[in-house]
Amino acid sequence: MxxxxxxxxxxxxxxxxxxxxxxxxxxxxxxxxxxxxxxxxxxxxxxxxxxxxxxxxxxxxxxxxxxxxxxxxxxxxxxxxxxxxxRTSAEQYRRAHELPCWYSELSDMTPRSVWTTGNDRTAFDRALRELRSGPAVLRDYTKSMKHYWHEAAFIPEVDDADGAWRVANRFQELRGEDMTGGFVVRRFENFRSAEVRTWWVDGRCQLIGPHPDTPEDMPATELDPIVVGHAIARLGLPFVTADFALRADGVWRLVELGDGQVSDRPKTIRPEALITILHNGFRG
Known part of the structure; x- marks a missing residue:
């Protein structure tokens, strides 16, 4: 390898x-x-x-x-x-990397999402109407701008089309040429824990740790990967990460799926731990 x-x-x-x-x-x-x-x-x-x-x-x-x-x-x-x-083909990379490619398989465990195939206002307004009402979170096929939460990520009310479009315009401005695919509008869910990043090799969870944004913070409630393992394995992807957070009602929810090759490793996970799961997992 x-x-x-x-x-x-x-x-x-x-x-x-x-x-x-x-x-x-x-x-x-x-x-x-x-x-x-x-x-x-x-x-x-x-x-x-x-x-x-x-x-x-x-x-x-x-x-x-x-x-x-x-x-x-x-x-x-x-x-x-x-x-x-x-080890990960181009088609497999896209399936893990772009939300529209994995959403249908994992829709039961992640916030409801609708998306456009471009960045025009008409398509964006249509996506908002599909969510009907309530708050939402904006991203594109591969990335959000969550560090610009109030100006480029959070939509307080999808019924306010002009307000939502202002968020979308700021998102486009910040993403620039890196914007991928189109807009993805996700139903806002109230999470009460830091995110947990799980690492999967050939459909098996091999490593669980904090998210890189909160490397010192792990929820008190442990995530049981068996509960979500069948759905992740069904994707048939060789190396992915899946980020989970506890919703306010105590249910674990999938925040993001990503290709493991380009997922950041939190500083609190030793590099040897990650290399070991790759070396042993792929070799086996």
Missing amino acids: ILLVPADVIHAARVDEHFAAEADAARAAGMDVALVDHDALTRPDDADEAVRHVRARGEAVYRGWMLRSDQYAAFDQALRRRNVTL
């Missing part, structure tokens, strides 16, 4: 500092480690340049910065030309 990690943007022969500890743990576990140029991966037609330093051959897993689904597909193809196969 090869671990692919981003190179440092200034010192191209070094691992990006954010992933250096995972690279060290992978080498210690006997894995090959290869550097890729993340900036090149984000540029059209530069995927082959991005992977030119990958010398090993065989199956690989990526641990790096987020890529759009089309960028990941180009990454996948460039590696195949070098006889390297990503």
Whole structure:
């Protein structure tokens, strides 16, 4: 198994500092480690340049910065030309990475969501009407702007179309060229705990820890992965994360599903723990 990690943007022969500890743990576990140029991966037609330093051959897993689904597909193809196969295919990456691709399978455990296929006002208003009334949270297919909660994420009342559109405009402004797919409007649910990030390899929960935004904060109530395991396994995805939070009524709710390759590791989870589940899980 090869671990692919981003190179440092200034010192191209070094691992990006954010992933250096995972690279060290992978080498210690006997894995090959290869550097890729993340900036090149984000540029059209530069995927082959991005992977030119990958010398090993065989199956690989990526641990790096987020890529759009089309960028990941180009990454996948460039590696195949070098006889390297990503453990997560381009189609599997999209299914984990973009909410409309996983929502139908997990809709019972996550807030009701509607989305558009573009960013025009007419489609946005139609999505609001589908939720009828009440508060909502705005995002696109891959990301919210929750750190700009009141100006670009939270919609106090979907019946207030003009107010909601102001939030949508600010969201578009902040996301810029990174906006993916269209608007996703999700029913607001009142959570009473910090989020828990769970890590799944081939449909099995292998690691449970805090969310990177709250690395020191784990809810007093433990999440039982068996309760949600069947639904996650049914997706058939090799490496994903699923973030859960306790709703005010004490029910665990899925906040987000993501591809594990581009999900951040909280500082309170040792890099060796993550590398171990990848090395052992994929090898088995």
